[in-house]
Amino acid sequence: xxxxxxxxxxxxxxxxxxxxxxxxxxxxxxxxxxxxxxxxxxxxxxxxxxxxxxxxxxxxxxxxxxxxxxxxxxxxxxxxxxxxxxxxxxxxxxxxxxxxxxxxxxxxxxxxxxxxxxxxxxxxxxxxxxxxxxxxxxxxxxxxxxxxxxxxxxxxxxxxxxxxxxxxxxxxxxxxxxxxxxxxxxxxxxxxxxxxxxxxxxxxxxxxxxxxxxxxxxxxxxxxxxxxxxxxxxxxxxxxxxxxxxxxxxxxxxxxxxxxxxxxxxxxxxxxxxxxxxxxxxxxxxxxxxxxxxxxxxxxxxxxxxxxxxxxxxxxxxxxxxxxxxxxxxxxxxxxxxxxxxxxxxxxxxxxxxxxxxxxxxxxxxxxxxxxxxxxxxxxxxxxxxxxxx
Numbered sequence: 001x002x003x004x005x006x007x008x009x010x011x012x013x014x015x016x017x018x019x020x021x022x023x024x025x026x027x028x029x030x031x032x033x034x035x036x037x038x039x040x041x042x043x044x045x046x047x048x049x050x051x052x053x054x055x056x057x058x059x060x061x062x063x064x065x066x067x068x069x070x071x072x073x074x075x076x077x078x079x080x081x082x083x084x085x086x087x088x089x090x091x092x093x094x095x096x097x098x099x100x101x102x103x104x105x106x107x108x109x110x111x112x113x114x115x116x117x118x119x120x121x122x123x124x125x126x127x128x129x130x131x132x133x134x135x136x137x138x139x140x141x142x143x144x145x146x147x148x149x150x151x152x153x154x155x156x157x158x159x160x161x162x163x164x165x166x167x168x169x170x171x172x173x174x175x176x177x178x179x180x181x182x183x184x185x186x187x188x189x190x191x192x193x194x195x196x197x198x199x200x201x202x203x204x205x206x207x208x209x210x211x212x213x214x215x216x217x218x219x220x221x222x223x224x225x226x227x228x229x230x231x232x233x234x235x236x237x238x239x240x241x242x243x244x245x246x247x248x249x250x251x252x253x254x255x256x257x258x259x260x261x262x263x264x265x266x267x268x269x270x271x272x273x274x275x276x277x278x279x280x281x282x283x284x285x286x287x288x289x290x291x292x293x294x295x296x297x298x299x300x301x302x303x304x305x306x307x308x309x310x311x312x313x314x315x316x317x318x319x320x321x322x323x324x325x326x327x328x329x330x331x332x333x334x335x336x337x338x339x340x341x342x343x344x345x346x347x348x349x350x351x352x353x354x355x356x357x358x359x360x361x362x363x364x365x366x367x368x369x370x371x372x373x374x375x376x377x378x379x380x381x382x383x384x385x386x387x388x389x390x
Contacts, residue, residue: 055077055108058342101372114330117292138175182205207223231249233251250273282321287332319361
């Protein structure tokens with residue numbers, strides 16, 4: 001099948017070379033390559049110290065502040081060498097810093113964290129095709145404000161697992177993003193394959209154990225013994241119980257909450273990666289994370305802004321809660337405690353949005369509202385940067 005790229009207008013693009021986002025907006029592989037190239041070019045020779053000024057509302061997610069999103073009104077951020085060194089009122093911004101990116105009253109939030117991203121090739125995809133398509137997908141996600149992803153590497157086949165871990169590392173090397181390998185255990189995995197998979201991975205990985213086969217409990221016990229971080233995928237109440245008993249990072253939910261489930265998951269600090277019941281899970285008191293993966297079969301979804309809109313419109317979630325779940329919630333699901341939050345001394349991964357409040361994001365899921373993206377102290381769009389950096 002073939003489709004049309006919404007950017008270059010090519011009407012004869014093979015389906016496998018298209019990424020389709022919210023509102024059926026599509027971008028072809030060539031346009032993704034061009035966008036990534038522009039981003040990399042703009043990040044070359046940039047200042048390592050600058051101020052984000054003129055912020056209308058800064059969403060810090062700092063738990064030390066009184067509200068959920070840790071909002072700072074009329075704010076500025078001082079960034080140096082990829083770290084936040086100061087946050088405060090815009091009138092008190094450091095005047096000795098020459099490079100200033102004016103946000104013009106826009107909202108600033110932590111960069112999005114997507115805890116479950118799958119390569120868009122069949123399981124047998126290998127080599128250059130898998131590298132190219134994975135790079136394009138993650139690159140497209142970055143243009144929609146995602147700064148950290150959990151990249152699924154199906155385990156069991158040692159060679160393929162090692163290759164996908166290598167691809168995850170290559171994406172991290174070539175794009176200013178953090179990519180966390182997720183080893184997904186297939187139903188036919190054996191104990192020896194798990195052990196071999198552990199030997200070929202690194203400490204950054206998370207192991208995803210499905211509850212669609214009888215080995216789940218055994219796998220979780222063995223992985224815990226090896227000191228590996230795990231998450232449990234599906235399985236209804238049984239899966240939730242296994243997540244609690246194994247002290248998993250998170251449970252990828254395949255059902256709505258009950259009072260008992262909510263209480264046990266909350267008590268065990270297990271994050272719930274939710275889909276259509278995100279609002280109900282949030283109201284039950286558990287920590288919720290959003291991701292794009294649940295609808296991946298219906299289109300090549302790359303936008304966490306779309307996930308926020310879905311959680312609010314169809315999941316009954318409050319817009320503030322949905323923004324938190326798409327940033328801090330995703331970071332906790334990947335055990336990336338320094339992500340999804342903007343604090344002094346922390347990472348400077350933030351997005352500047354053409355929005356004033358989280359409700360603006362949730363009400364326009366088919367519009368990419370990213371105005372600027374700062375990851376690791378690198379600015380992806382220099383428009384508005386003064387003093388020789390424009």
